[in-house]
Amino acid sequence: MGFETTATIASFGGKLVKLKHRAESTSCDMSLNLYLPPQSNDQLVPVLFYLAGLTCTGDNGAEKGSFLRGASKLGIAIVFPDTSPRGLDIQGEEDSWDFGTGAGFYLNATKEPWTKGYNMYSYITDELPQTLFKEFSQLDGGRMSITGHSMGGHGALTIFLKNPSKYKSCSAFAPIANPINCPWGQKAFKGYLGDDQELWKEHDATELVKKFKGPMDILIDVGTGDNFYKQGQLLPENFDRAVKDHGDPSMQVTIRMQPDYDHSYFFISSFADDHLEHAAKYLHA
Amino acid sequence: MGFETTATIASFGGKLVKLKHRAESTSCDMSLNLYLPPQSNDQLVPVLFYLAGLTCTGDNGAEKGSFLRGASKLGIAIVFPDTSPRGLDIQGEEDSWDFGTGAGFYLNATKEPWTKGYNMYSYITDELPQTLFKEFSQLDGGRMSITGHSMGGHGALTIFLKNPSKYKSCSAFAPIANPINCPWGQKAFKGYLGDDQELWKEHDATELVKKFKGPMDILIDVGTGDNFYKQGQLLPENFDRAVKDHGDPSMQVTIRMQPDYDHSYFFISSFADDHLEHAAKYLHA
Numbered sequence: 389m390g391f392e393t394t395a396t397i398a399s400f401g402g403k404l405v406k407l408k409h410r411a412e413s414t415s416c417d418m419s420l421n422l423y424l425p426p427q428s429n430d431q432l433v434p435v436l437f438y439l440a441g442l443t444c445t446g447d448n449g450a451e452k453g454s455f456l457r458g459a460s461k462l463g464i465a466i467v468f469p470d471t472s473p474r475g476l477d478i479q480g481e482e483d484s485w486d487f488g489t490g491a492g493f494y495l496n497a498t499k500e501p502w503t504k505g506y507n508m509y510s511y512i513t514d515e516l517p518q519t520l521f522k523e524f525s526q527l528d529g530g531r532m533s534i535t536g537h538s539m540g541g542h543g544a545l546t547i548f549l550k551n552p553s554k555y556k557s558c559s560a561f562a563p564i565a566n567p568i569n570c571p572w573g574q575k576a577f578k579g580y581l582g583d584d585q586e587l588w589k590e591h592d593a594t595e596l597v598k599k600f601k602g603p604m605d606i607l608i609d610v611g612t613g614d615n616f617y618k619q620g621q622l623l624p625e626n627f628d629r630a631v632k633d634h635g636d637p638s639m640q641v642t643i644r645m646q647p648d649y650d651h652s653y654f655f656i657s658s659f660a661d662d663h664l665e666h667a668a669k670y671l672h673a
Numbered sequence: 674m675g676f677e678t679t680a681t682i683a684s685f686g687g688k689l690v691k692l693k694h695r696a697e698s699t700s701c702d703m704s705l706n707l708y709l710p711p712q713s714n715d716q717l718v719p720v721l722f723y724l725a726g727l728t729c730t731g732d733n734g735a736e737k738g739s740f741l742r743g744a745s746k747l748g749i750a751i752v753f754p755d756t757s758p759r760g761l762d763i764q765g766e767e768d769s770w771d772f773g774t775g776a777g778f779y780l781n782a783t784k785e786p787w788t789k790g791y792n793m794y795s796y797i798t799d800e801l802p803q804t805l806f807k808e809f810s811q812l813d814g815g816r817m818s819i820t821g822h823s824m825g826g827h828g829a830l831t832i833f834l835k836n837p838s839k840y841k842s843c844s845a846f847a848p849i850a851n852p853i854n855c856p857w858g859q860k861a862f863k864g865y866l867g868d869d870q871e872l873w874k875e876h877d878a879t880e881l882v883k884k885f886k887g888p889m890d891i892l893i894d895v896g897t898g899d900n901f902y903k904q905g906q907l908l909p910e911n912f913d914r915a916v917k918d919h920g921d922p923s924m925q926v927t928i929r930m931q932p933d934y935d936h937s938y939f940f941i942s943s944f945a946d947d948h949l950e951h952a953a954k955y956l957h958a
Binding site: 397398399400401403404451452454456457611613646647648649650652653654655657658661 | 682683684685686688689736737739741742896898931932933934935937938939940942943946
């Protein structure tokens, strides 16, 4: 269904639009932020999707990510979606910070009762862009890129690897790069997908990249001071190894280990411009 | 007393340091954020104080203000103090969002019971900088500037106008520029200073600038979509009129009415770079 605009906020010469709509894929109202750069006043602009991490909403990236300044300069619209359905009245949905509300993991659940609306994969790849492109004629549906942080970095990588023709580029901040081998991913996949670990692999970037057919050029930043990295929740080295083992020279992945940076939005802010430039290279090619 | 460092967060090549200390002027523990740009590793850097608005802490500007990128580039440290004492157990201290906790108005209270610790003027102009310059030898105590938002814009303007030799420059985002003539200011000044309106004038930028002896070069941004501006809480036109009536050509004030911008951190973010450049012109002169 169409959007209700709950606020329009001037920012960096463009505007941040706060939107709400009834989503069929998630069976609930979904809120999001859309940044329209000043260029969108008189031309088609490409679109970058920013997928946020555990516990976040569409507000965190818009408020704290330092993306808007660069998006204004480069003429890129940014979509900041929510991270899960909300208020579905599923038992246990509010019990954990890393499962249920705020933790949709960008997949379609196959296990009851989560099938009721935990379909963030369909929402992000189909329903949301379709609804956006229908209502905002200044957005160029033919030029989409995707990025994200932590759980959202997992989302960006897996969604790109499953739909390389749909997105011009992909990057990630501290992504959960091999969820089938980390506690966060195992908990989520068991909960949403059940016990069949073959199913899990379809939502694991490191597994997906093994079967990928190039070319690709993925930028990943991870902080060496990131406690979740140290705890083995992110495993970017496994993703890197899988790409190298693949041996296809058209598949490029640049993993930058950023000294001392943590998992916070101060880390994201510090490298937001680089990820925007990376996307711009392909969106404006 | 000295600082306890509660966190050190890498950001834009420098670091954001979260500090806490027991302050004598406010009779309580005070938290703040200090951004140290990369240049501070091997040279003295100047310092910009950012005073936040009603309901804020030292976190809002650091997380949402988009100051760190520019500060890193320009080699300026930024101090983000809290906006009031906290937890003094004064009756009524938590009753209003625009008086008491989170609303110290950067003055020294003369009325009981607020004299107990509502001395943000002394804290910001004396105790905090002294403590900082003692502990952080990379900060240049001879090069300070001041800026702020809303109530903090009032703070920046009044503190600068009362101490022009102490600060190299001053700017403000949507400042409460004539508090004795707006509801926020009248409530606060009556509460903290009592009924004698002559006392109020010593904390009113528009009154202070009438007696000011130049030179000065103040940058002020205000959004035309700012509801508090529309409600007459800010009154930048009164400040502008007072400067023009003064007739001293060495007293410059540039008030930019920014079309459609509101009172939020999206507004501050959009012009943070301009205010940093304004400060840098004097801090690096």
